[in-house]
Amino acid sequence: MSNAQNHGAAHKLGPLGAEPELSGTSQMVQETVHRFAQEVMRPVGIKLDRMTPEEVIAPGSPYWEAHDKFTGLGFGVDGLLELEPAERAKTMSILFEELGWGDAGLAITYGAGLLPALMSAMFGNAFCRSLAPDEKLGCWAITEPDHGSDSLDANGMIFHPQGTYGRPNCVATLRGDEVIINGQKSAWVSNGIAAKVCILYCAADSGSGVDTKRGAVIIVPLDAEGVSRGKPLDKIGQRALNQGELFFENVRLSKDHILAGPDQYLDAVYAIHTFANALMGTVFTGTARAAFELALAYAHERKQGGLPIIRHQSVASRLFHMFRKVEAARALSQRVVLYNFTSPKASLHAAMTAKITATQTAFEVANDALQIFCGNGLTREYPIEKIWRDARASLIEDGCNEVLAIKGGYYLIDPELL
Structure with missing residues (x-):
């Protein structure tokens, strides 16, 4: 009998790993959203993954039924903001980890969909909030065809001294009393092709020329005259998340929309980027956990050499490191969300x-999971290849990790030490 058999099974952790006992509210959130993720998101995500992008958002697509069911869960912006900050942080961390566990693409579509409502509420703008009710799918448009990650570096912190921003696309x-919008946003606008309302970040001209550092944030109803969309x-990966260009041709709105x-x-860019990056951390912790759990179950089922493959040392070691990474990603993501909701x-x-x-963890864990599934992992018969593709996209979205690391490193500079 092996040492592992002699020592028996390890202490079984909870659904969120080495997590202290959840409060009644947190447990309700976890159980409710996990059930939705398991029963709705996973099967719908698999269906959408095999459809064309046009079919995904067409009337009658399961995408819309799933969106309505998510809205029906009742995790609206106003309700979340009414929670005490620490409880809000815990609730949102659990909510979006479970959504990421269900399907990464749908998790991002729901998160991005709430951004116009969330930012309007956080800025205390009742008119803009009225344009973006929770049930109305939203989108966030900031990057442009000629301006990707530099749109997220609005303060020019990491801009090369010999570089030039060039002409803004929007x-x-x-x-x-009027704002007139012209130009386009890039094909990477999450929910851009299906959304009803947009939170638009763009350069502004208030009379003294175009200034990319003194832009404007505008809530734009996407049925406004002059708005059109690309394909x-x-x-x-993340094929359940529709993304595409937005075009603005003499779109005229009252200044109330600003x-x-x-x-x-600059503060508005900082605020939404901070929230979005933290959200990505919780979502892709869930994606990493999904890959780990699938690999762990498969390692108990699959036999080679007369034994379940988890009895082979290399597989057991690989699974442990996958588990370790998921736990670390969750701990960090929850800590950051808590800090950002409770600090001045x-x-x-x-x-x-x-x-x-979290995104690096999701890709590494999904990659290791695929290796454990081996040849089976390459087929659509098993879910791991889809999770692997979904995780790969996360290393680029909301700012590619390389650029974020440079900007993050610059934030560590202490002028007093220079």
Whole structure:
């Protein structure tokens, strides 16, 4: 009898690993969202993965039924913001980890979908909030065809001294009581092809020329005259998340639609980027956990050499390191969300650590899981190849990890030590 058999089974952890006992509210959230993730998101995500991008968002697609069911869960923006900050942090961490466990693409579509509502509520703008009710799918448009990660570096912190931003692809002209929007946003606008309302970040011209550091944040109803859309992207992963270009041709709105003007623009970029990166940390902790759990179950079922493969040392060792990485990603992501919800000023570079750690973990764990499934993992008969593809996309979205690391490193500079 092996040493492992002599020592018996390890202490079984809870659904969220080495997590202290959850409060009644947190347990309710975990159980409710996990059931939704298991019964709705996973099967729908698999269906959407095998459809064309146009079919995914067409009327009658299971995408819309799943979205309605998510809205029906009742995790609306106002309710979340009414929670005491520490409880809100715990609730949102559990909520989005379970969504990421269910399907990464759908998790991002739900998270991005709430951004116009969330930011309007956080800025205390009742008019903009009225344009973005929870049930109305939203999108966040910031990157442009010629301006990717540099759009997230609005303060120019990591800009090369010999570089030039060049002409913005999208500009809001602020004149009197009106804002006029012209240009386009890149094909990577999450929910861009299906959303009803957009939180638009763009350069602004308030009379003294175009300024990319003093831009504007505008809540744009996407049925406004002059708004059009490109084709949804056909991607390797996260195919349940529709992404595509938005075009603005003399889109005229009242100034009431401006959520943040030129004087608040840098703070508004900081705020949404901080929230989005922390959100990515929790979502892809869930994706990593999904890959680990599938590999662990398969390692008990699959036999080679007359034994379940988990009895082979290399497989057991690989699984342990996968488990270790998931636990570390969860601990960091939850800690960052808690810090940012309870501190006087949220920390962007802390949010970046959560995003980079969790997304890198998700891809590494999914890659190891695929290796444990071996040849079977390459087939669509098993779910791991889809999770692997979904995780790969996360290393790029919301700022590619390389650029985030450079910007995060610059935030560590202490002028007093120079």
